[in-house]
Amino acid sequence: MSSNPLHEVAIVGVGRTAMARHLETSTLRACLDAALAALADAGLTVHDIDGISARWPGPGGTVFQPGSSDWSKLLGVPLRWIGDTYPQGVPAALEAAAAISTGQCETVLVVGGQADLAGGGKVASYTRPDNEFLSCWGSITQAQFALVAQVYFDRYGPDRERLASLAAMIRNSGSKNPKAVMSGRGPYTSADVLASPMIASPFHLLEVCLATEGAAAMVLTSRERARDLPQTPVQLLGGACEWFRQQYVDPPRYDEVGRIGEDAGRRAFAMAGMVPADVDVLELYDINIFEVVRQLEVLGFCGEGEGTDFAFEAGISEDGRLPINTDGGLLSFAHIGWGGPTLKIVEAVHQLRGEAKSGQVAGARTALVTGAGSGAQYHNVLVLGRDD
Amino acid sequence: MGFVNNGDLANENDNELTTPFWEACARGILVRPVCDACGTNFFTPSLVCPACQSTEWAYQPSSGLGRVYSYTTVHRGPDSTWEVPYVLAIIDMSEGWTMLSQLVITPPDEASPRDVIGLDVKVVFVPENRPPHRVLPMFTPQEAMS
Numbered sequence: 001m002s003s004n005p006l007h008e009v010a011i012v013g014v015g016r017t018a019m020a021r022h023l024e025t026s027t028l029r030a031c032l033d034a035a036l037a038a039l040a041d042a043g044l045t046v047h048d049i050d051g052i053s054a055r056w057p058g059p060g061g062t063v064f065q066p067g068s069s070d071w072s073k074l075l076g077v078p079l080r081w082i083g084d085t086y087p088q089g090v091p092a093a094l095e096a097a098a099a100i101s102t103g104q105c106e107t108v109l110v111v112g113g114q115a116d117l118a119g120g121g122k123v124a125s126y127t128r129p130d131n132e133f134l135s136c137w138g139s140i141t142q143a144q145f146a147l148v149a150q151v152y153f154d155r156y157g158p159d160r161e162r163l164a165s166l167a168a169m170i171r172n173s174g175s176k177n178p179k180a181v182m183s184g185r186g187p188y189t190s191a192d193v194l195a196s197p198m199i200a201s202p203f204h205l206l207e208v209c210l211a212t213e214g215a216a217a218m219v220l221t222s223r224e225r226a227r228d229l230p231q232t233p234v235q236l237l238g239g240a241c242e243w244f245r246q247q248y249v250d251p252p253r254y255d256e257v258g259r260i261g262e263d264a265g266r267r268a269f270a271m272a273g274m275v276p277a278d279v280d281v282l283e284l285y286d287i288n289i290f291e292v293v294r295q296l297e298v299l300g301f302c303g304e305g306e307g308t309d310f311a312f313e314a315g316i317s318e319d320g321r322l323p324i325n326t327d328g329g330l331l332s333f334a335h336i337g338w339g340g341p342t343l344k345i346v347e348a349v350h351q352l353r354g355e356a357k358s359g360q361v362a363g364a365r366t367a368l369v370t371g372a373g374s375g376a377q378y379h380n381v382l383v384l385g386r387d388d
Numbered sequence: 389m390g391f392v393n394n395g396d397l398a399n400e401n402d403n404e405l406t407t408p409f410w411e412a413c414a415r416g417i418l419v420r421p422v423c424d425a426c427g428t429n430f431f432t433p434s435l436v437c438p439a440c441q442s443t444e445w446a447y448q449p450s451s452g453l454g455r456v457y458s459y460t461t462v463h464r465g466p467d468s469t470w471e472v473p474y475v476l477a478i479i480d481m482s483e484g485w486t487m488l489s490q491l492v493i494t495p496p497d498e499a500s501p502r503d504v505i506g507l508d509v510k511v512v513f514v515p516e517n518r519p520p521h522r523v524l525p526m527f528t529p530q531e532a533m534s
């Protein structure tokens with residue numbers, strides 16, 4: 001592994017609220033609960049943090065940017081570094097690591113989520129961008145991904161039943177996870193998946209992610225400081241982002257964004273001194289099941305067009321050779337808006353500490369986390385390792 | 389799922405940059421920005437040409453002819469006011485620019501993508517059935533589908 005300041009940073013605490021279709025609480029309250037849970041997990045208090053990435057959903061505070069600055073009053077602590085990182089998850093972890101490793105601050109809290117959207121919560125608007133040359137055609141989020149997937153389907157003709165059974169595997173992991181929003185639902189077969197209502201061709205309902213509520217948080221600090229804290233640290237081994245173009249303005253094309261993540265993945269693995277075969281557990285951004293397959297291809301696990309057969313033959317449940325999203329993922333566990341990407345890191349940390357209550361992959365020491373994908377026209381990759 | 393800034397910061401609609409596009413649609417003409425300096429066609433409209441950053445560009449009429457690059461049949465609209473299914477498509481226009489639109493065809497739900505991808509299409513103008521009630525350029529096959 002080549003030397004990189006990133007390697008001197010670790011995740012030392014994670015937290016999340018209950019996940020639900022609807023939470024009877026405000027977004028800010030949910031975020032605060034997740035933040036305090038992550039700090040308690042880390043064996044720290046609010047007075048130990050001097051950096052924050054959180055934005056500001058209100059109530060209280062102001063509309064000034066950066067919204068994260070409003071958190072210093074809420075928590076009663078002055079801050080040395082703030083970042084309104086968007087989205088959270090991988091980019092937030094990488095920004096926090098940059099701040100820590102360049103001495104801007106010592107310990108960063110990252111938190112985000114959404115709640116009470118039905119009751120008029122403020123962060124719902126992300127789900128329906130009102131962009132001029134998009135909204136007039138009735139383009140929903142999954143349709144943007146479907147436009148990419150259709151070209152892939154046309155070109156490579158993936159085995160439709162095998163692809164559906166990959167969705168069933170992730171959903172069935174969620175079925176047996178008591179914390180998943182879809183806990184107890186299912187189990188599903190590939191036939192159930194293909195019989196579920198079409199959302200936007202080629203995607204059926206059981207192949208696309210949830211839209212739920214909850215909040216997730218993580219605490220990062222230097223590896224040096226991490227050694228004095230109670231949890232086994234999770235080290236940042238490699239990470240990189242790609243931003244092709246603003247999402248939901250111009251349509252995504254397979255020939256432009258079909259391979260997005262390839263460059264970020266190559267750089268992240270090089271930083272980590274690893275190859276895909278070295279990864280024990282994968283937390284891939286499963287906005288839909290096509291994205292899982294596409295990401296396996298661009299990240300170098302298999303060739304272009306081979307992802308469905310590759311994953312099906314390996315098995316992606318906790319006892320498979322390629323465990324993916326064994327908490328149920330965005331398909332079945334939860335998807336909490338711009339805080340959703342952080343859920344992937346929370347789960348990866350649970351896995352690497354051997355503490356996943358459901359879907360624990362035995363002996364997992366390395367994890368791969370990704371965020372967004374082709375339809376979003378950006379992608380990001382993080383490689384994590386148990387640091388003991 | 390998707391992310392767009394705060395929502396509050398989403399694009400301004402019907403702005404100075406794009407009003408001429410909608411005015412031309414109302415007259416039954418599809419236009420697109422063409423750079424005076426380098427000849428690049430681009431869409432969506434932007435302040436400068438994305439190829440050379442020249443501010444000197446103008447809307448010019450398009451042939452209205454294109455080919456379907458990709459499509460999806462949408463069965464769940466943005467809200468219940470959308471009558472489903474409808475067919476979204478990326479159209480590659482003959483002049484070398486691209487736009488998202490709808491296809492005015494019977495939704496090819498059970499068809500293979502090949503049946504629609506690559507289809508030669510032409511523009512038709514359809515009144516928008518919701519505010520702000522513009523005239524929308526949509527696309528229909530150049531030849532009757534078999």
Ligand SMILES: [Zn+2]
Pocket residue numbers: 423424425426427428437438439440441442
């Ligand atoms: Zn130009």
